[in-house]
Amino acid sequence: MAQALKPTFLTFLLSFFALYPLGIYAAVLTSLNQLKQKQYDFVIVGGGTAGSVLANRLSEDSKVSVLIVEAGDTNVGNQNLEVPFLGVTLPGTSVDWNFTTTPQAGLQNRSIPYTRGFVLGGSSSINLLTYNRGSDDVWNRWAQITGDSGWSWNSVEKYYLRSSQLVAPTDGRSTVGFEDPQDHGNGPVQVSIPGFPLPIDNIVLNTAKQLGGRFHFNEDFNSGDFTGIGYMQSTIGGGSRSSGATAYLNPVDTRPNLDVLINTHVTKLIDVNPASHARRGWLSGRNIPAPQPQLTTVELAQTSSGPRVEVTASKEVILSAGVIGTPQILQLSGVGNQADLKAVGIKTIVNLPDVGTNLADHPMLANYFQIQTNDTWDDVLRNNTIFGQTLGEWQQEKQGLFVDSPGNTVGFFKLPTGSSALQGISDPSAGPKSGNTELIFVDGFARFGDLAQPATGHFITVLSAVVSPTSRGTVKLASSDPFVHPLIDPAFLTTNFDIKAMVQAINDAVTLLSAPLWQQTLKPVPFADLANATTDALKADFARRNSVNVNHPVGTAPMSSSSSESGVVDSHLNVKGVSGLRVVDASVFPVIPECHTQALVYIVAERAADLIKTQYNLDC
Numbered sequence: 032m033a034q035a036l037k038p039t040f041l042t043f044l045l046s047f048f049a050l051y052p053l054g055i056y057a058a059v060l061t062s063l064n065q066l067k068q069k070q071y072d073f074v075i076v077g078g079g080t081a082g083s084v085l086a087n088r089l090s091e092d093s094k095v096s097v098l099i100v101e102a103g104d105t106n107v108g109n110q111n112l113e114v115p116f117l118g119v120t121l122p123g124t125s126v127d128w129n130f131t132t133t134p135q136a137g138l139q140n141r142s143i144p145y146t147r148g149f150v151l152g153g154s155s156s157i158n159l160l161t162y163n164r165g166s167d168d169v170w171n172r173w174a175q176i177t178g179d180s181g182w183s184w185n186s187v188e189k190y191y192l193r194s195s196q197l198v199a200p201t202d203g204r205s206t207v208g209f210e211d212p213q214d215h216g217n218g219p220v221q222v223s224i225p226g227f228p229l230p231i232d233n234i235v236l237n238t239a240k241q242l243g244g245r246f247h248f249n250e251d252f253n254s255g256d257f258t259g260i261g262y263m264q265s266t267i268g269g270g271s272r273s274s275g276a277t278a279y280l281n282p283v284d285t286r287p288n289l290d291v292l293i294n295t296h297v298t299k300l301i302d303v304n305p306a307s308h309a310r311r312g313w314l315s316g317r318n319i320p321a322p323q324p325q326l327t328t329v330e331l332a333q334t335s336s337g338p339r340v341e342v343t344a345s346k347e348v349i350l351s352a353g354v355i356g357t358p359q360i361l362q363l364s365g366v367g368n369q370a371d372l373k374a375v376g377i378k379t380i381v382n383l384p385d386v387g388t389n390l391a392d393h394p395m396l397a398n399y400f401q402i403q404t405n406d407t408w409d410d411v412l413r414n415n416t417i418f419g420q421t422l423g424e425w426q427q428e429k430q431g432l433f434v435d436s437p438g439n440t441v442g443f444f445k446l447p448t449g450s451s452a453l454q455g456i457s458d459p460s461a462g463p464k465s466g467n468t469e470l471i472f473v474d475g476f477a478r479f480g481d482l483a484q485p486a487t488g489h490f491i492t493v494l495s496a497v498v499s500p501t502s503r504g505t506v507k508l509a510s511s512d513p514f515v516h517p518l519i520d521p522a523f524l525t526t527n528f529d530i531k532a533m534v535q536a537i538n539d540a541v542t543l544l545s546a547p548l549w550q551q552t553l554k555p556v557p558f559a560d561l562a563n564a565t566t567d568a569l570k571a572d573f574a575r576r577n578s579v580n581v582n583h584p585v586g587t588a589p590m591s592s593s594s595s596e597s598g599v600v601d602s603h604l605n606v607k608g609v610s611g612l613r614v615v616d617a618s619v620f621p622v623i624p625e626c627h628t629q630a631l632v633y634i635v636a637e638r639a640a641d642l643i644k645t646q647y648n649l650d651c
């Protein structure tokens with residue numbers, strides 16, 4: 032028996048090593064030539080946050096074939112993606128699409144960078160890791176807008192629980208009173224409170240406990256109530272970033288029924304329904320039920336002038352290219368506002384005017400305070416020796432400053448009653464448990480704008496953001512060339528509400544840092560431009576000159592009820608007027624949540640996977 036087995040095993044070994052260099056067993060395909068089939072059950076466009084979830088969940092059924100196509104590179108082997116603290120260094124590098132906004136009227140006509148992940152895991156591979164599922168109001172509003180109770184807080188709870196789990200902070204300290212394990216599940220994305228507490232953390236948290244009211248302490252934001260001040264929860268496990276790629280995609284990329292193709296752009300979707308072509312010809316105008324276009328062939332290219340290859344989905348194409356990529360691909364495929372498409376020479380297949388509209392994002396501003404201590408991380412950034420020691424601590428033990436994203440504590444606040452921001456409008460937030468503004472407390476000079484870190488001194492940065500903005504912008508094609516960046520106009524700070532709310536957030540930062548606990552300890556003093564912004568009018572000017580974005584764009588292919596004329600997808604995320612095409616990513620958010628967005632993307636993607644599995648009778 033043993034004798035007989037030997038040659039077989041040897042043959043296996045030999046064939047394994049012989050074939051491996053040819054890419055037969057390669058987990059991830061890097062070239063169009065490596066595609067062995069031109070038809071899959073599902074083709075997922077975009078290997079980002081949502082795409083990674085779908086690739087994992089749909090390929091759980093071994094009878095189903097799945098292709099996921101990502102424009103960027105693999106995340107594996109890139110240390111800067113793994114070290115939480117180094118997330119801030121990623122914008123403007125090879126893992127960023129390097130988009131820029133159009134000149135922003137609300138920002139004194141500045142154009143600002145618009146960072147989006149260009150790598151497996153998408154923006155979850157490069158974001159600043161904060162993990163928020165939103166208040167119960169956020170989800171109940173989605174259910175109300177879409178007429179689908181499947182989006183309510185109670186209904187999506189199971190998807191939240193299956194997407195993430197709470198793990199111990201890296202330093203292993205007791206977390207009692209600083210998080211509530213009951214609010215967490217058992218999914219693959221790892222979430223933890225900071226693993227390297229900083230000197231200002233307790234001052235922030237104890238100030239909240241002392242002041243109460245609008246500034247009350249919140250033990251766990253993921254409980255359903257998203258107001259108050261508490262510890263940041265972040266997608267970090269064992270000191271490393273947990274992303275769509277590390278949690279969902281990398282662990283399954285060797286499944287035989289899943290192909291992961293990287294370094295490849297989807298340039299457009301192609302209609303495979305001949306009847307729908309006919310309709311636009313001789314049938315058009317007659318009273319015949321409209322056959323829907325079926326956009327189930329995707330066109331792929333690795334460079335702008337390179338060869339095009341077509342791959343077809345026998346069941347569905349799923350667009351998970353994110354809030355910029357998804358409306359761009361829809362418009363390149365003839366799905367969008369007819370007049371806009373005509374302007375760039377694209378023939379309209381489905382006139383869906385809301386594609387690329389409704390872009391909403393959170394504007395963010397860095398407020399600097401100088402403090403009386405030497406114990407901040409400012410010197411880590413100034414001194415290569417200290418930086419190297421800190422990185423070494425992460426590499427060898429997964430401990431120290433670099434196990435965390437730069438902000439350890441955070442607050443979400445309702446505007447005070449009578450706020451001038453609310454003149455003439457009712458509170459735009461989802462409800463009583465959602466804030467209007469946010470403050471993130473950073474123990475050093477965090478550069479988010481033009482002002483460079485001073486050569487000396489020690490600082491606190493309080494990042495202020497408007498989380499229930501009323502400004503809405505657009506993503507439109509600049510060209511019919513898929514390799515040309517679209518025009519991105521988030522319309523930051525273009526409403527009275529948004530600018531007044533930002534001014535209130537600045538005032539809240541100043542108020543909090545004037546509280547007794549601060550004045551007894553670090554004595555923060557407003558620094559640079561903030562020091563001179565002594566009136567609300569000057570603060571508004573300061574905000575317009577310095578605001579950037581916190582990178583939470585949503586809503587460029589919003590969901591609405593099936594019967595609604597507006598919106599782009601129905602509540603099951605099918606594109607209206609098209610068959611065989613769904614959108615699953617942050618584009619479908621019907622309204623911007625009053626929190627960071629990634630956890631909501633995981634939840635949307637988990638529900639989408641469930642809807643698809645049910646529709647096609649897949650094994651769970």
Ligand SMILES: Cc1cc2nc3c(=O)[nH]c(=O)nc-3n(C[C@H](O)[C@H](O)[C@H](O)COP(=O)(O)OP(=O)(O)OC[C@H]3O[C@@H](n4cnc5c(N)ncnc54)[C@H](O)[C@@H]3O)c2cc1C
Pocket residue numbers: 076077078079080081082100101102103122146147148149150151152153154155157158159160161162163295296297298351352353354356357360581582583584615616617618627628629630632
């Ligand atoms: C710098 C930054 C910081 C952030 N900080 C936080 C935070 O702290 N907390 C939080 O909750 N959220 C944060 N976010 C937001 C959060 O990461 C996103 O909301 C979320 O990851 C979006 O998921 P998505 O699936 O919609 O898109 P993405 O994850 O961006 O995925 C889209 C994918 O599609 C690919 N793609 C696009 N076009 C094409 C094409 N034509 N062909 C092939 N592939 C294509 C992209 O390369 C990308 O991989 C941040 C985002 C950024 C950029």
Ligand SMILES: *[C@@H]1O[C@H](CO)[C@@H](O)[C@H](O)[C@H]1NC(C)=O
Pocket residue numbers: 123124125126127128129149
């Ligand atoms: C973004 O810009 C940087 C700096 O110019 C460049 O190195 C990087 O390759 C760019 N990213 C992409 C995806 O092209």
Ligand SMILES: *[C@@H]1O[C@H](CO)[C@@H](O)[C@H](O)[C@H]1NC(C)=O
Pocket residue numbers: 136139140
């Ligand atoms: C911004 O540009 C518009 C249009 O060109 C112009 O009218 C306006 O004065 C500019 N605003 C500032 C602050 O430069």
Ligand SMILES: *[C@@H]1O[C@H](CO)[C@@H](O)[C@H](O)[C@H]1NC(C)=O
Pocket residue numbers: 403404405
């Ligand atoms: C900070 O360091 C400087 C230079 O070493 C020293 O003079 C100063 O006393 C220190 N300040 C505090 C508050 O420890």
Ligand SMILES: *[C@@H]1O[C@H](CO)[C@@H](O)[C@H](O)[C@H]1NC(C)=O
Pocket residue numbers: 414415416417
């Ligand atoms: C950098 O830090 C090291 C270690 O603390 C110290 O010895 C050195 O003097 C610092 N260098 C500068 C330029 O401050």
Ligand SMILES: *[C@@H]1O[C@H](CO)[C@@H](O)[C@H](O)[C@H]1NC(C)=O
Pocket residue numbers: 559560563
């Ligand atoms: C603040 O105002 C003072 C006095 O007008 C001026 O000297 C200083 O340059 C201003 N600082 C900044 C950062 O604008």
